[in-house]
Amino acid sequence: MRLHDVVTASAGLTARRSRKAKVDVLAELLTGAPADELAAAVAFLTGTPTQGRIGVGWRTLSQLRAAPAESPRLTVGEVDSALGELAATTGSGSARRRSELLRSLLSRATAEERDFLFRLLTGELRQGALEGVMVEAVAAAADVPADAVRRAFMLSGRLPAAAHAAMSGGTAALEAFRIEVGRPLRPMLASPAESLAAATAELGAVAVEYKLDGARIQVHRRDDDVRVYTRTLREITAYVTELTDLVRGLPCRSVVLDGETLALTDDGRPRPFQETMSRFGSTRAEQVRALLLRPYFFDCLHLDGTDLLDAPLRERREALRGVAGDHVVPGEQEPGDPAAILAASLEAGHEGVMVKDLDSPYAAGRRGRAWLKVKPVHTLDLVVLGAEWGHGRRRGYLSNLHLGARDPDGGPPIMVGKTFKGLTDELLAWQTAELPRHESRRDDWTVYVRPALVVEIELDGVQISTRYPGGVALRFARVLRYRPDKEVADADTIDAVRALLPGNDSGEA
Template identity: 65%
Template sequence: MLLADVVAASAAVAATRSRTAKAQAIAAALRAADPGEVGPVAAWLAGELPQGRVGVGWRTLARAAPPAAGAPSLTVAAVDATLTALAGTAGSGSAARREALLAELLAAATADEQRFLVRLVGGELRQGALEGVVLDAVAAAAGVPAPGVRRAMMLAGRLDETAALALGGGQEALSAVTLRVGRPVRPMLASPGSSLDAALADLGPDVTVEHKLDGARIQVHRDGHDVRVWTRTLREVTGGVPELVERVRALPCRTAVLDGETLALDDDGRPRAFQDTMSRFGSDGAAEDAAVLLSPFLFDVLHLDGRDLIDEPLSVRLDALAGLLAGDEHAPLRMPGVRRPTPEQAAAVLDEALGAGHEGVVVKALDAPYAAGRRGRAWQKVKPVHTLDLVVLGAEWGYGRRTGTLSNIHLGARDPDGGEPVMVGKTFKGMTDELLAWQTRTFPAHARAEHPWGLELEPELVVEIALDGAQRSPRYPGGVALRFARVLRYRPDKTAGQADDVEAVRALLAGD
């Protein structure tokens, strides 16, 4: 298969806003690919590299800009091999070798192919096909039910492998994908709840109500003496969190997959600032501030001593977790909470969480299996103030005492159909002088375009916004706008694909 065929499919995807049409274009490309090409094609059309980071930055991409080839000749296999070689280049002189490999690749590419490759390698390929659209396309191309593809993806954690399995072996191959200790699972996510009473009314009395911490999500796998830790984005940070490793290594089990949160506490047991917790997670997995100790709080178990629990209801998983942590009274690892509370008991859990300095509570249905990678209604997070994780789309130059700083930020919610984020408002509130300085230093590196009013940004940075609700508005393309939005903090632990979507904003409309 020629790279030109993938580029044409990418252009077709970008030319339509229809999720169905996007999936059909991708499915056609997958059917045309040879078995060994399916994985790379699926990943590329989702804007991903199967190799992950290949060690090439924008400066290298800008320098490696030879004249374009007159006719397409590059194959998918050849491009994939070069990207693998780029990712494996290390040691003395590696920068020069990478630049030479990249220049050779681009010299064989047409102008359209060059633009595609530069955006793909630079992480800027946004054609409106997020992972969910590509998974729908994989199901259509393979002629298998979409739920089976999604389940295999969440357990395998790799889009390219899942696509190759589906088209190569169908439903049988997908069904063979199971939870494996040592391979991280996409975390189950909670949807915003409008209030505690509303969450309880929605889910009924068969729930657990647990503290919602202002910490970092962790997934911990243990296989004998070996313990490994991953973040929400499935980045391994084992080397940077030795205290978490030791706590889990001391548990009375042989194998386990545990889900929870971790955060830094002060001497009084109250949570330190979110930034203090995140200082322990360096970009390479090493601790940036080893003086800040992390405390783990576990709230789920997906596997225990040879038994997979991921499809069991939460009540069964909590029983297993309680048995595992039963002898840990002096330094409890269990997330505080109450099962099947009365409304008064649930309110007391919320008061207790807020009094301890935490964000609120999560209400979870006890009959729900673990829906890896899903933000469903079975888990609902309740905070006294509405919060949303949104994408920064732009920033305006300030005036008055903010002259010279990038101040008023433009906020976008994720398009659930895979398009560009949908703008839902602006805010300059909640920004300290330190944060304004950080924005002014950081935003230019993410600029898509520069205007007299400020910068238009690539949709990469996620910010947590507090707001009083939402209102209908013809001013923005989504028909909805934020009310009294203010910045709480930036979320380096989240990607733009994990931001809240526009439906989460619409759910806050008064009376809806």
């Protein structure tokens, strides 16, 4: 398969707004893809090479001088092979060798193919929203149920692997995917609820747990081998030795646990989120001693050879209590006074509560209505689209942020507002240095950036507005923090923003 065909399909996705039209474009391409190039084609079109992040920046690519090819001749397999060699090139002299490999690849690409490769390698194509569209396209091309593709994807964590299974072995191959201890699966997600009363009324028999202001972790143990992953499936085992030691001591042979971890003050209150996240990038012994992490687990997905994904939450909670003991997140099952749990969580310095359907299975990778989050204030995770230069005391700093919500149909983020409120001097300095690294263009007032950074925004609500493309605007938006633990695919959708409009009870996020 020619790379040109993939590039053409990518352009076709951009030109179409209809989700069905996008699915049709992708399904047609997949139907004609050779088996040995299918995985790479799926990976390219969902914005991530099969090798993962290659570690090549926009600046490096833009400095490579090579005339583009006049006609398309690169194949998907050749590009995948070149990127594999690039990813494997490390050590002494690797910088020069990587430049040579990139220059050779780009010299064989047309101008359109080069632009696609630039965006693929720098993460600009990695919207994540296209994953849902691709799942439907794989199902259409292979004539299998979309739910079967989705489940295989969530269990494997790799959409190209699920696509290959669907196209080569159909439903039977997809159903062969199981939890594999040591291989992370995509986490179940929650949707916002308007209030605690609304959440408990919607779900019926529930568990109500503290919603912690920590970092999501997924822990896998088989005998003495313990692995720890973030919500984006990045392994952080080497950085969190106190967590691995603790899990190694739990009363089991094998287990997969879902939970949160956070650093606490001496009086047991949560430290700022940024302090917890700082542990995920440092192995310095003095930092480990000074800032220990405490885990709080809220789900058990596998225990001693038994997979629990499809078991109701009440059974998974029973398994969790038996294995995690004092490290279960505070909360109650079918509480008599849910409001008391919410008050206690807030008093302890946490965000609110999670309300969970006791009869629900663990829907890995899905954001449905079986888990509802209740917080006293509205917050949204939005994509940074740009920033305007400040005035007065903020002169010389990138200040007023342009904010976008994720398009669930795979398009670029949709702008929903701006804000300069809540930015500390530290954040101003950080984003002034960081945003130009993601720059796509600029004018006299604004630096526009490729979708890469997620920021958590607190707001009073949403109102109808013709000023922004999404038809809504944020009211009194304030920056809470950047979210380095989240990718653009984890940002809230435009539907979630619209759900906050007065009188809208949909609540989907």
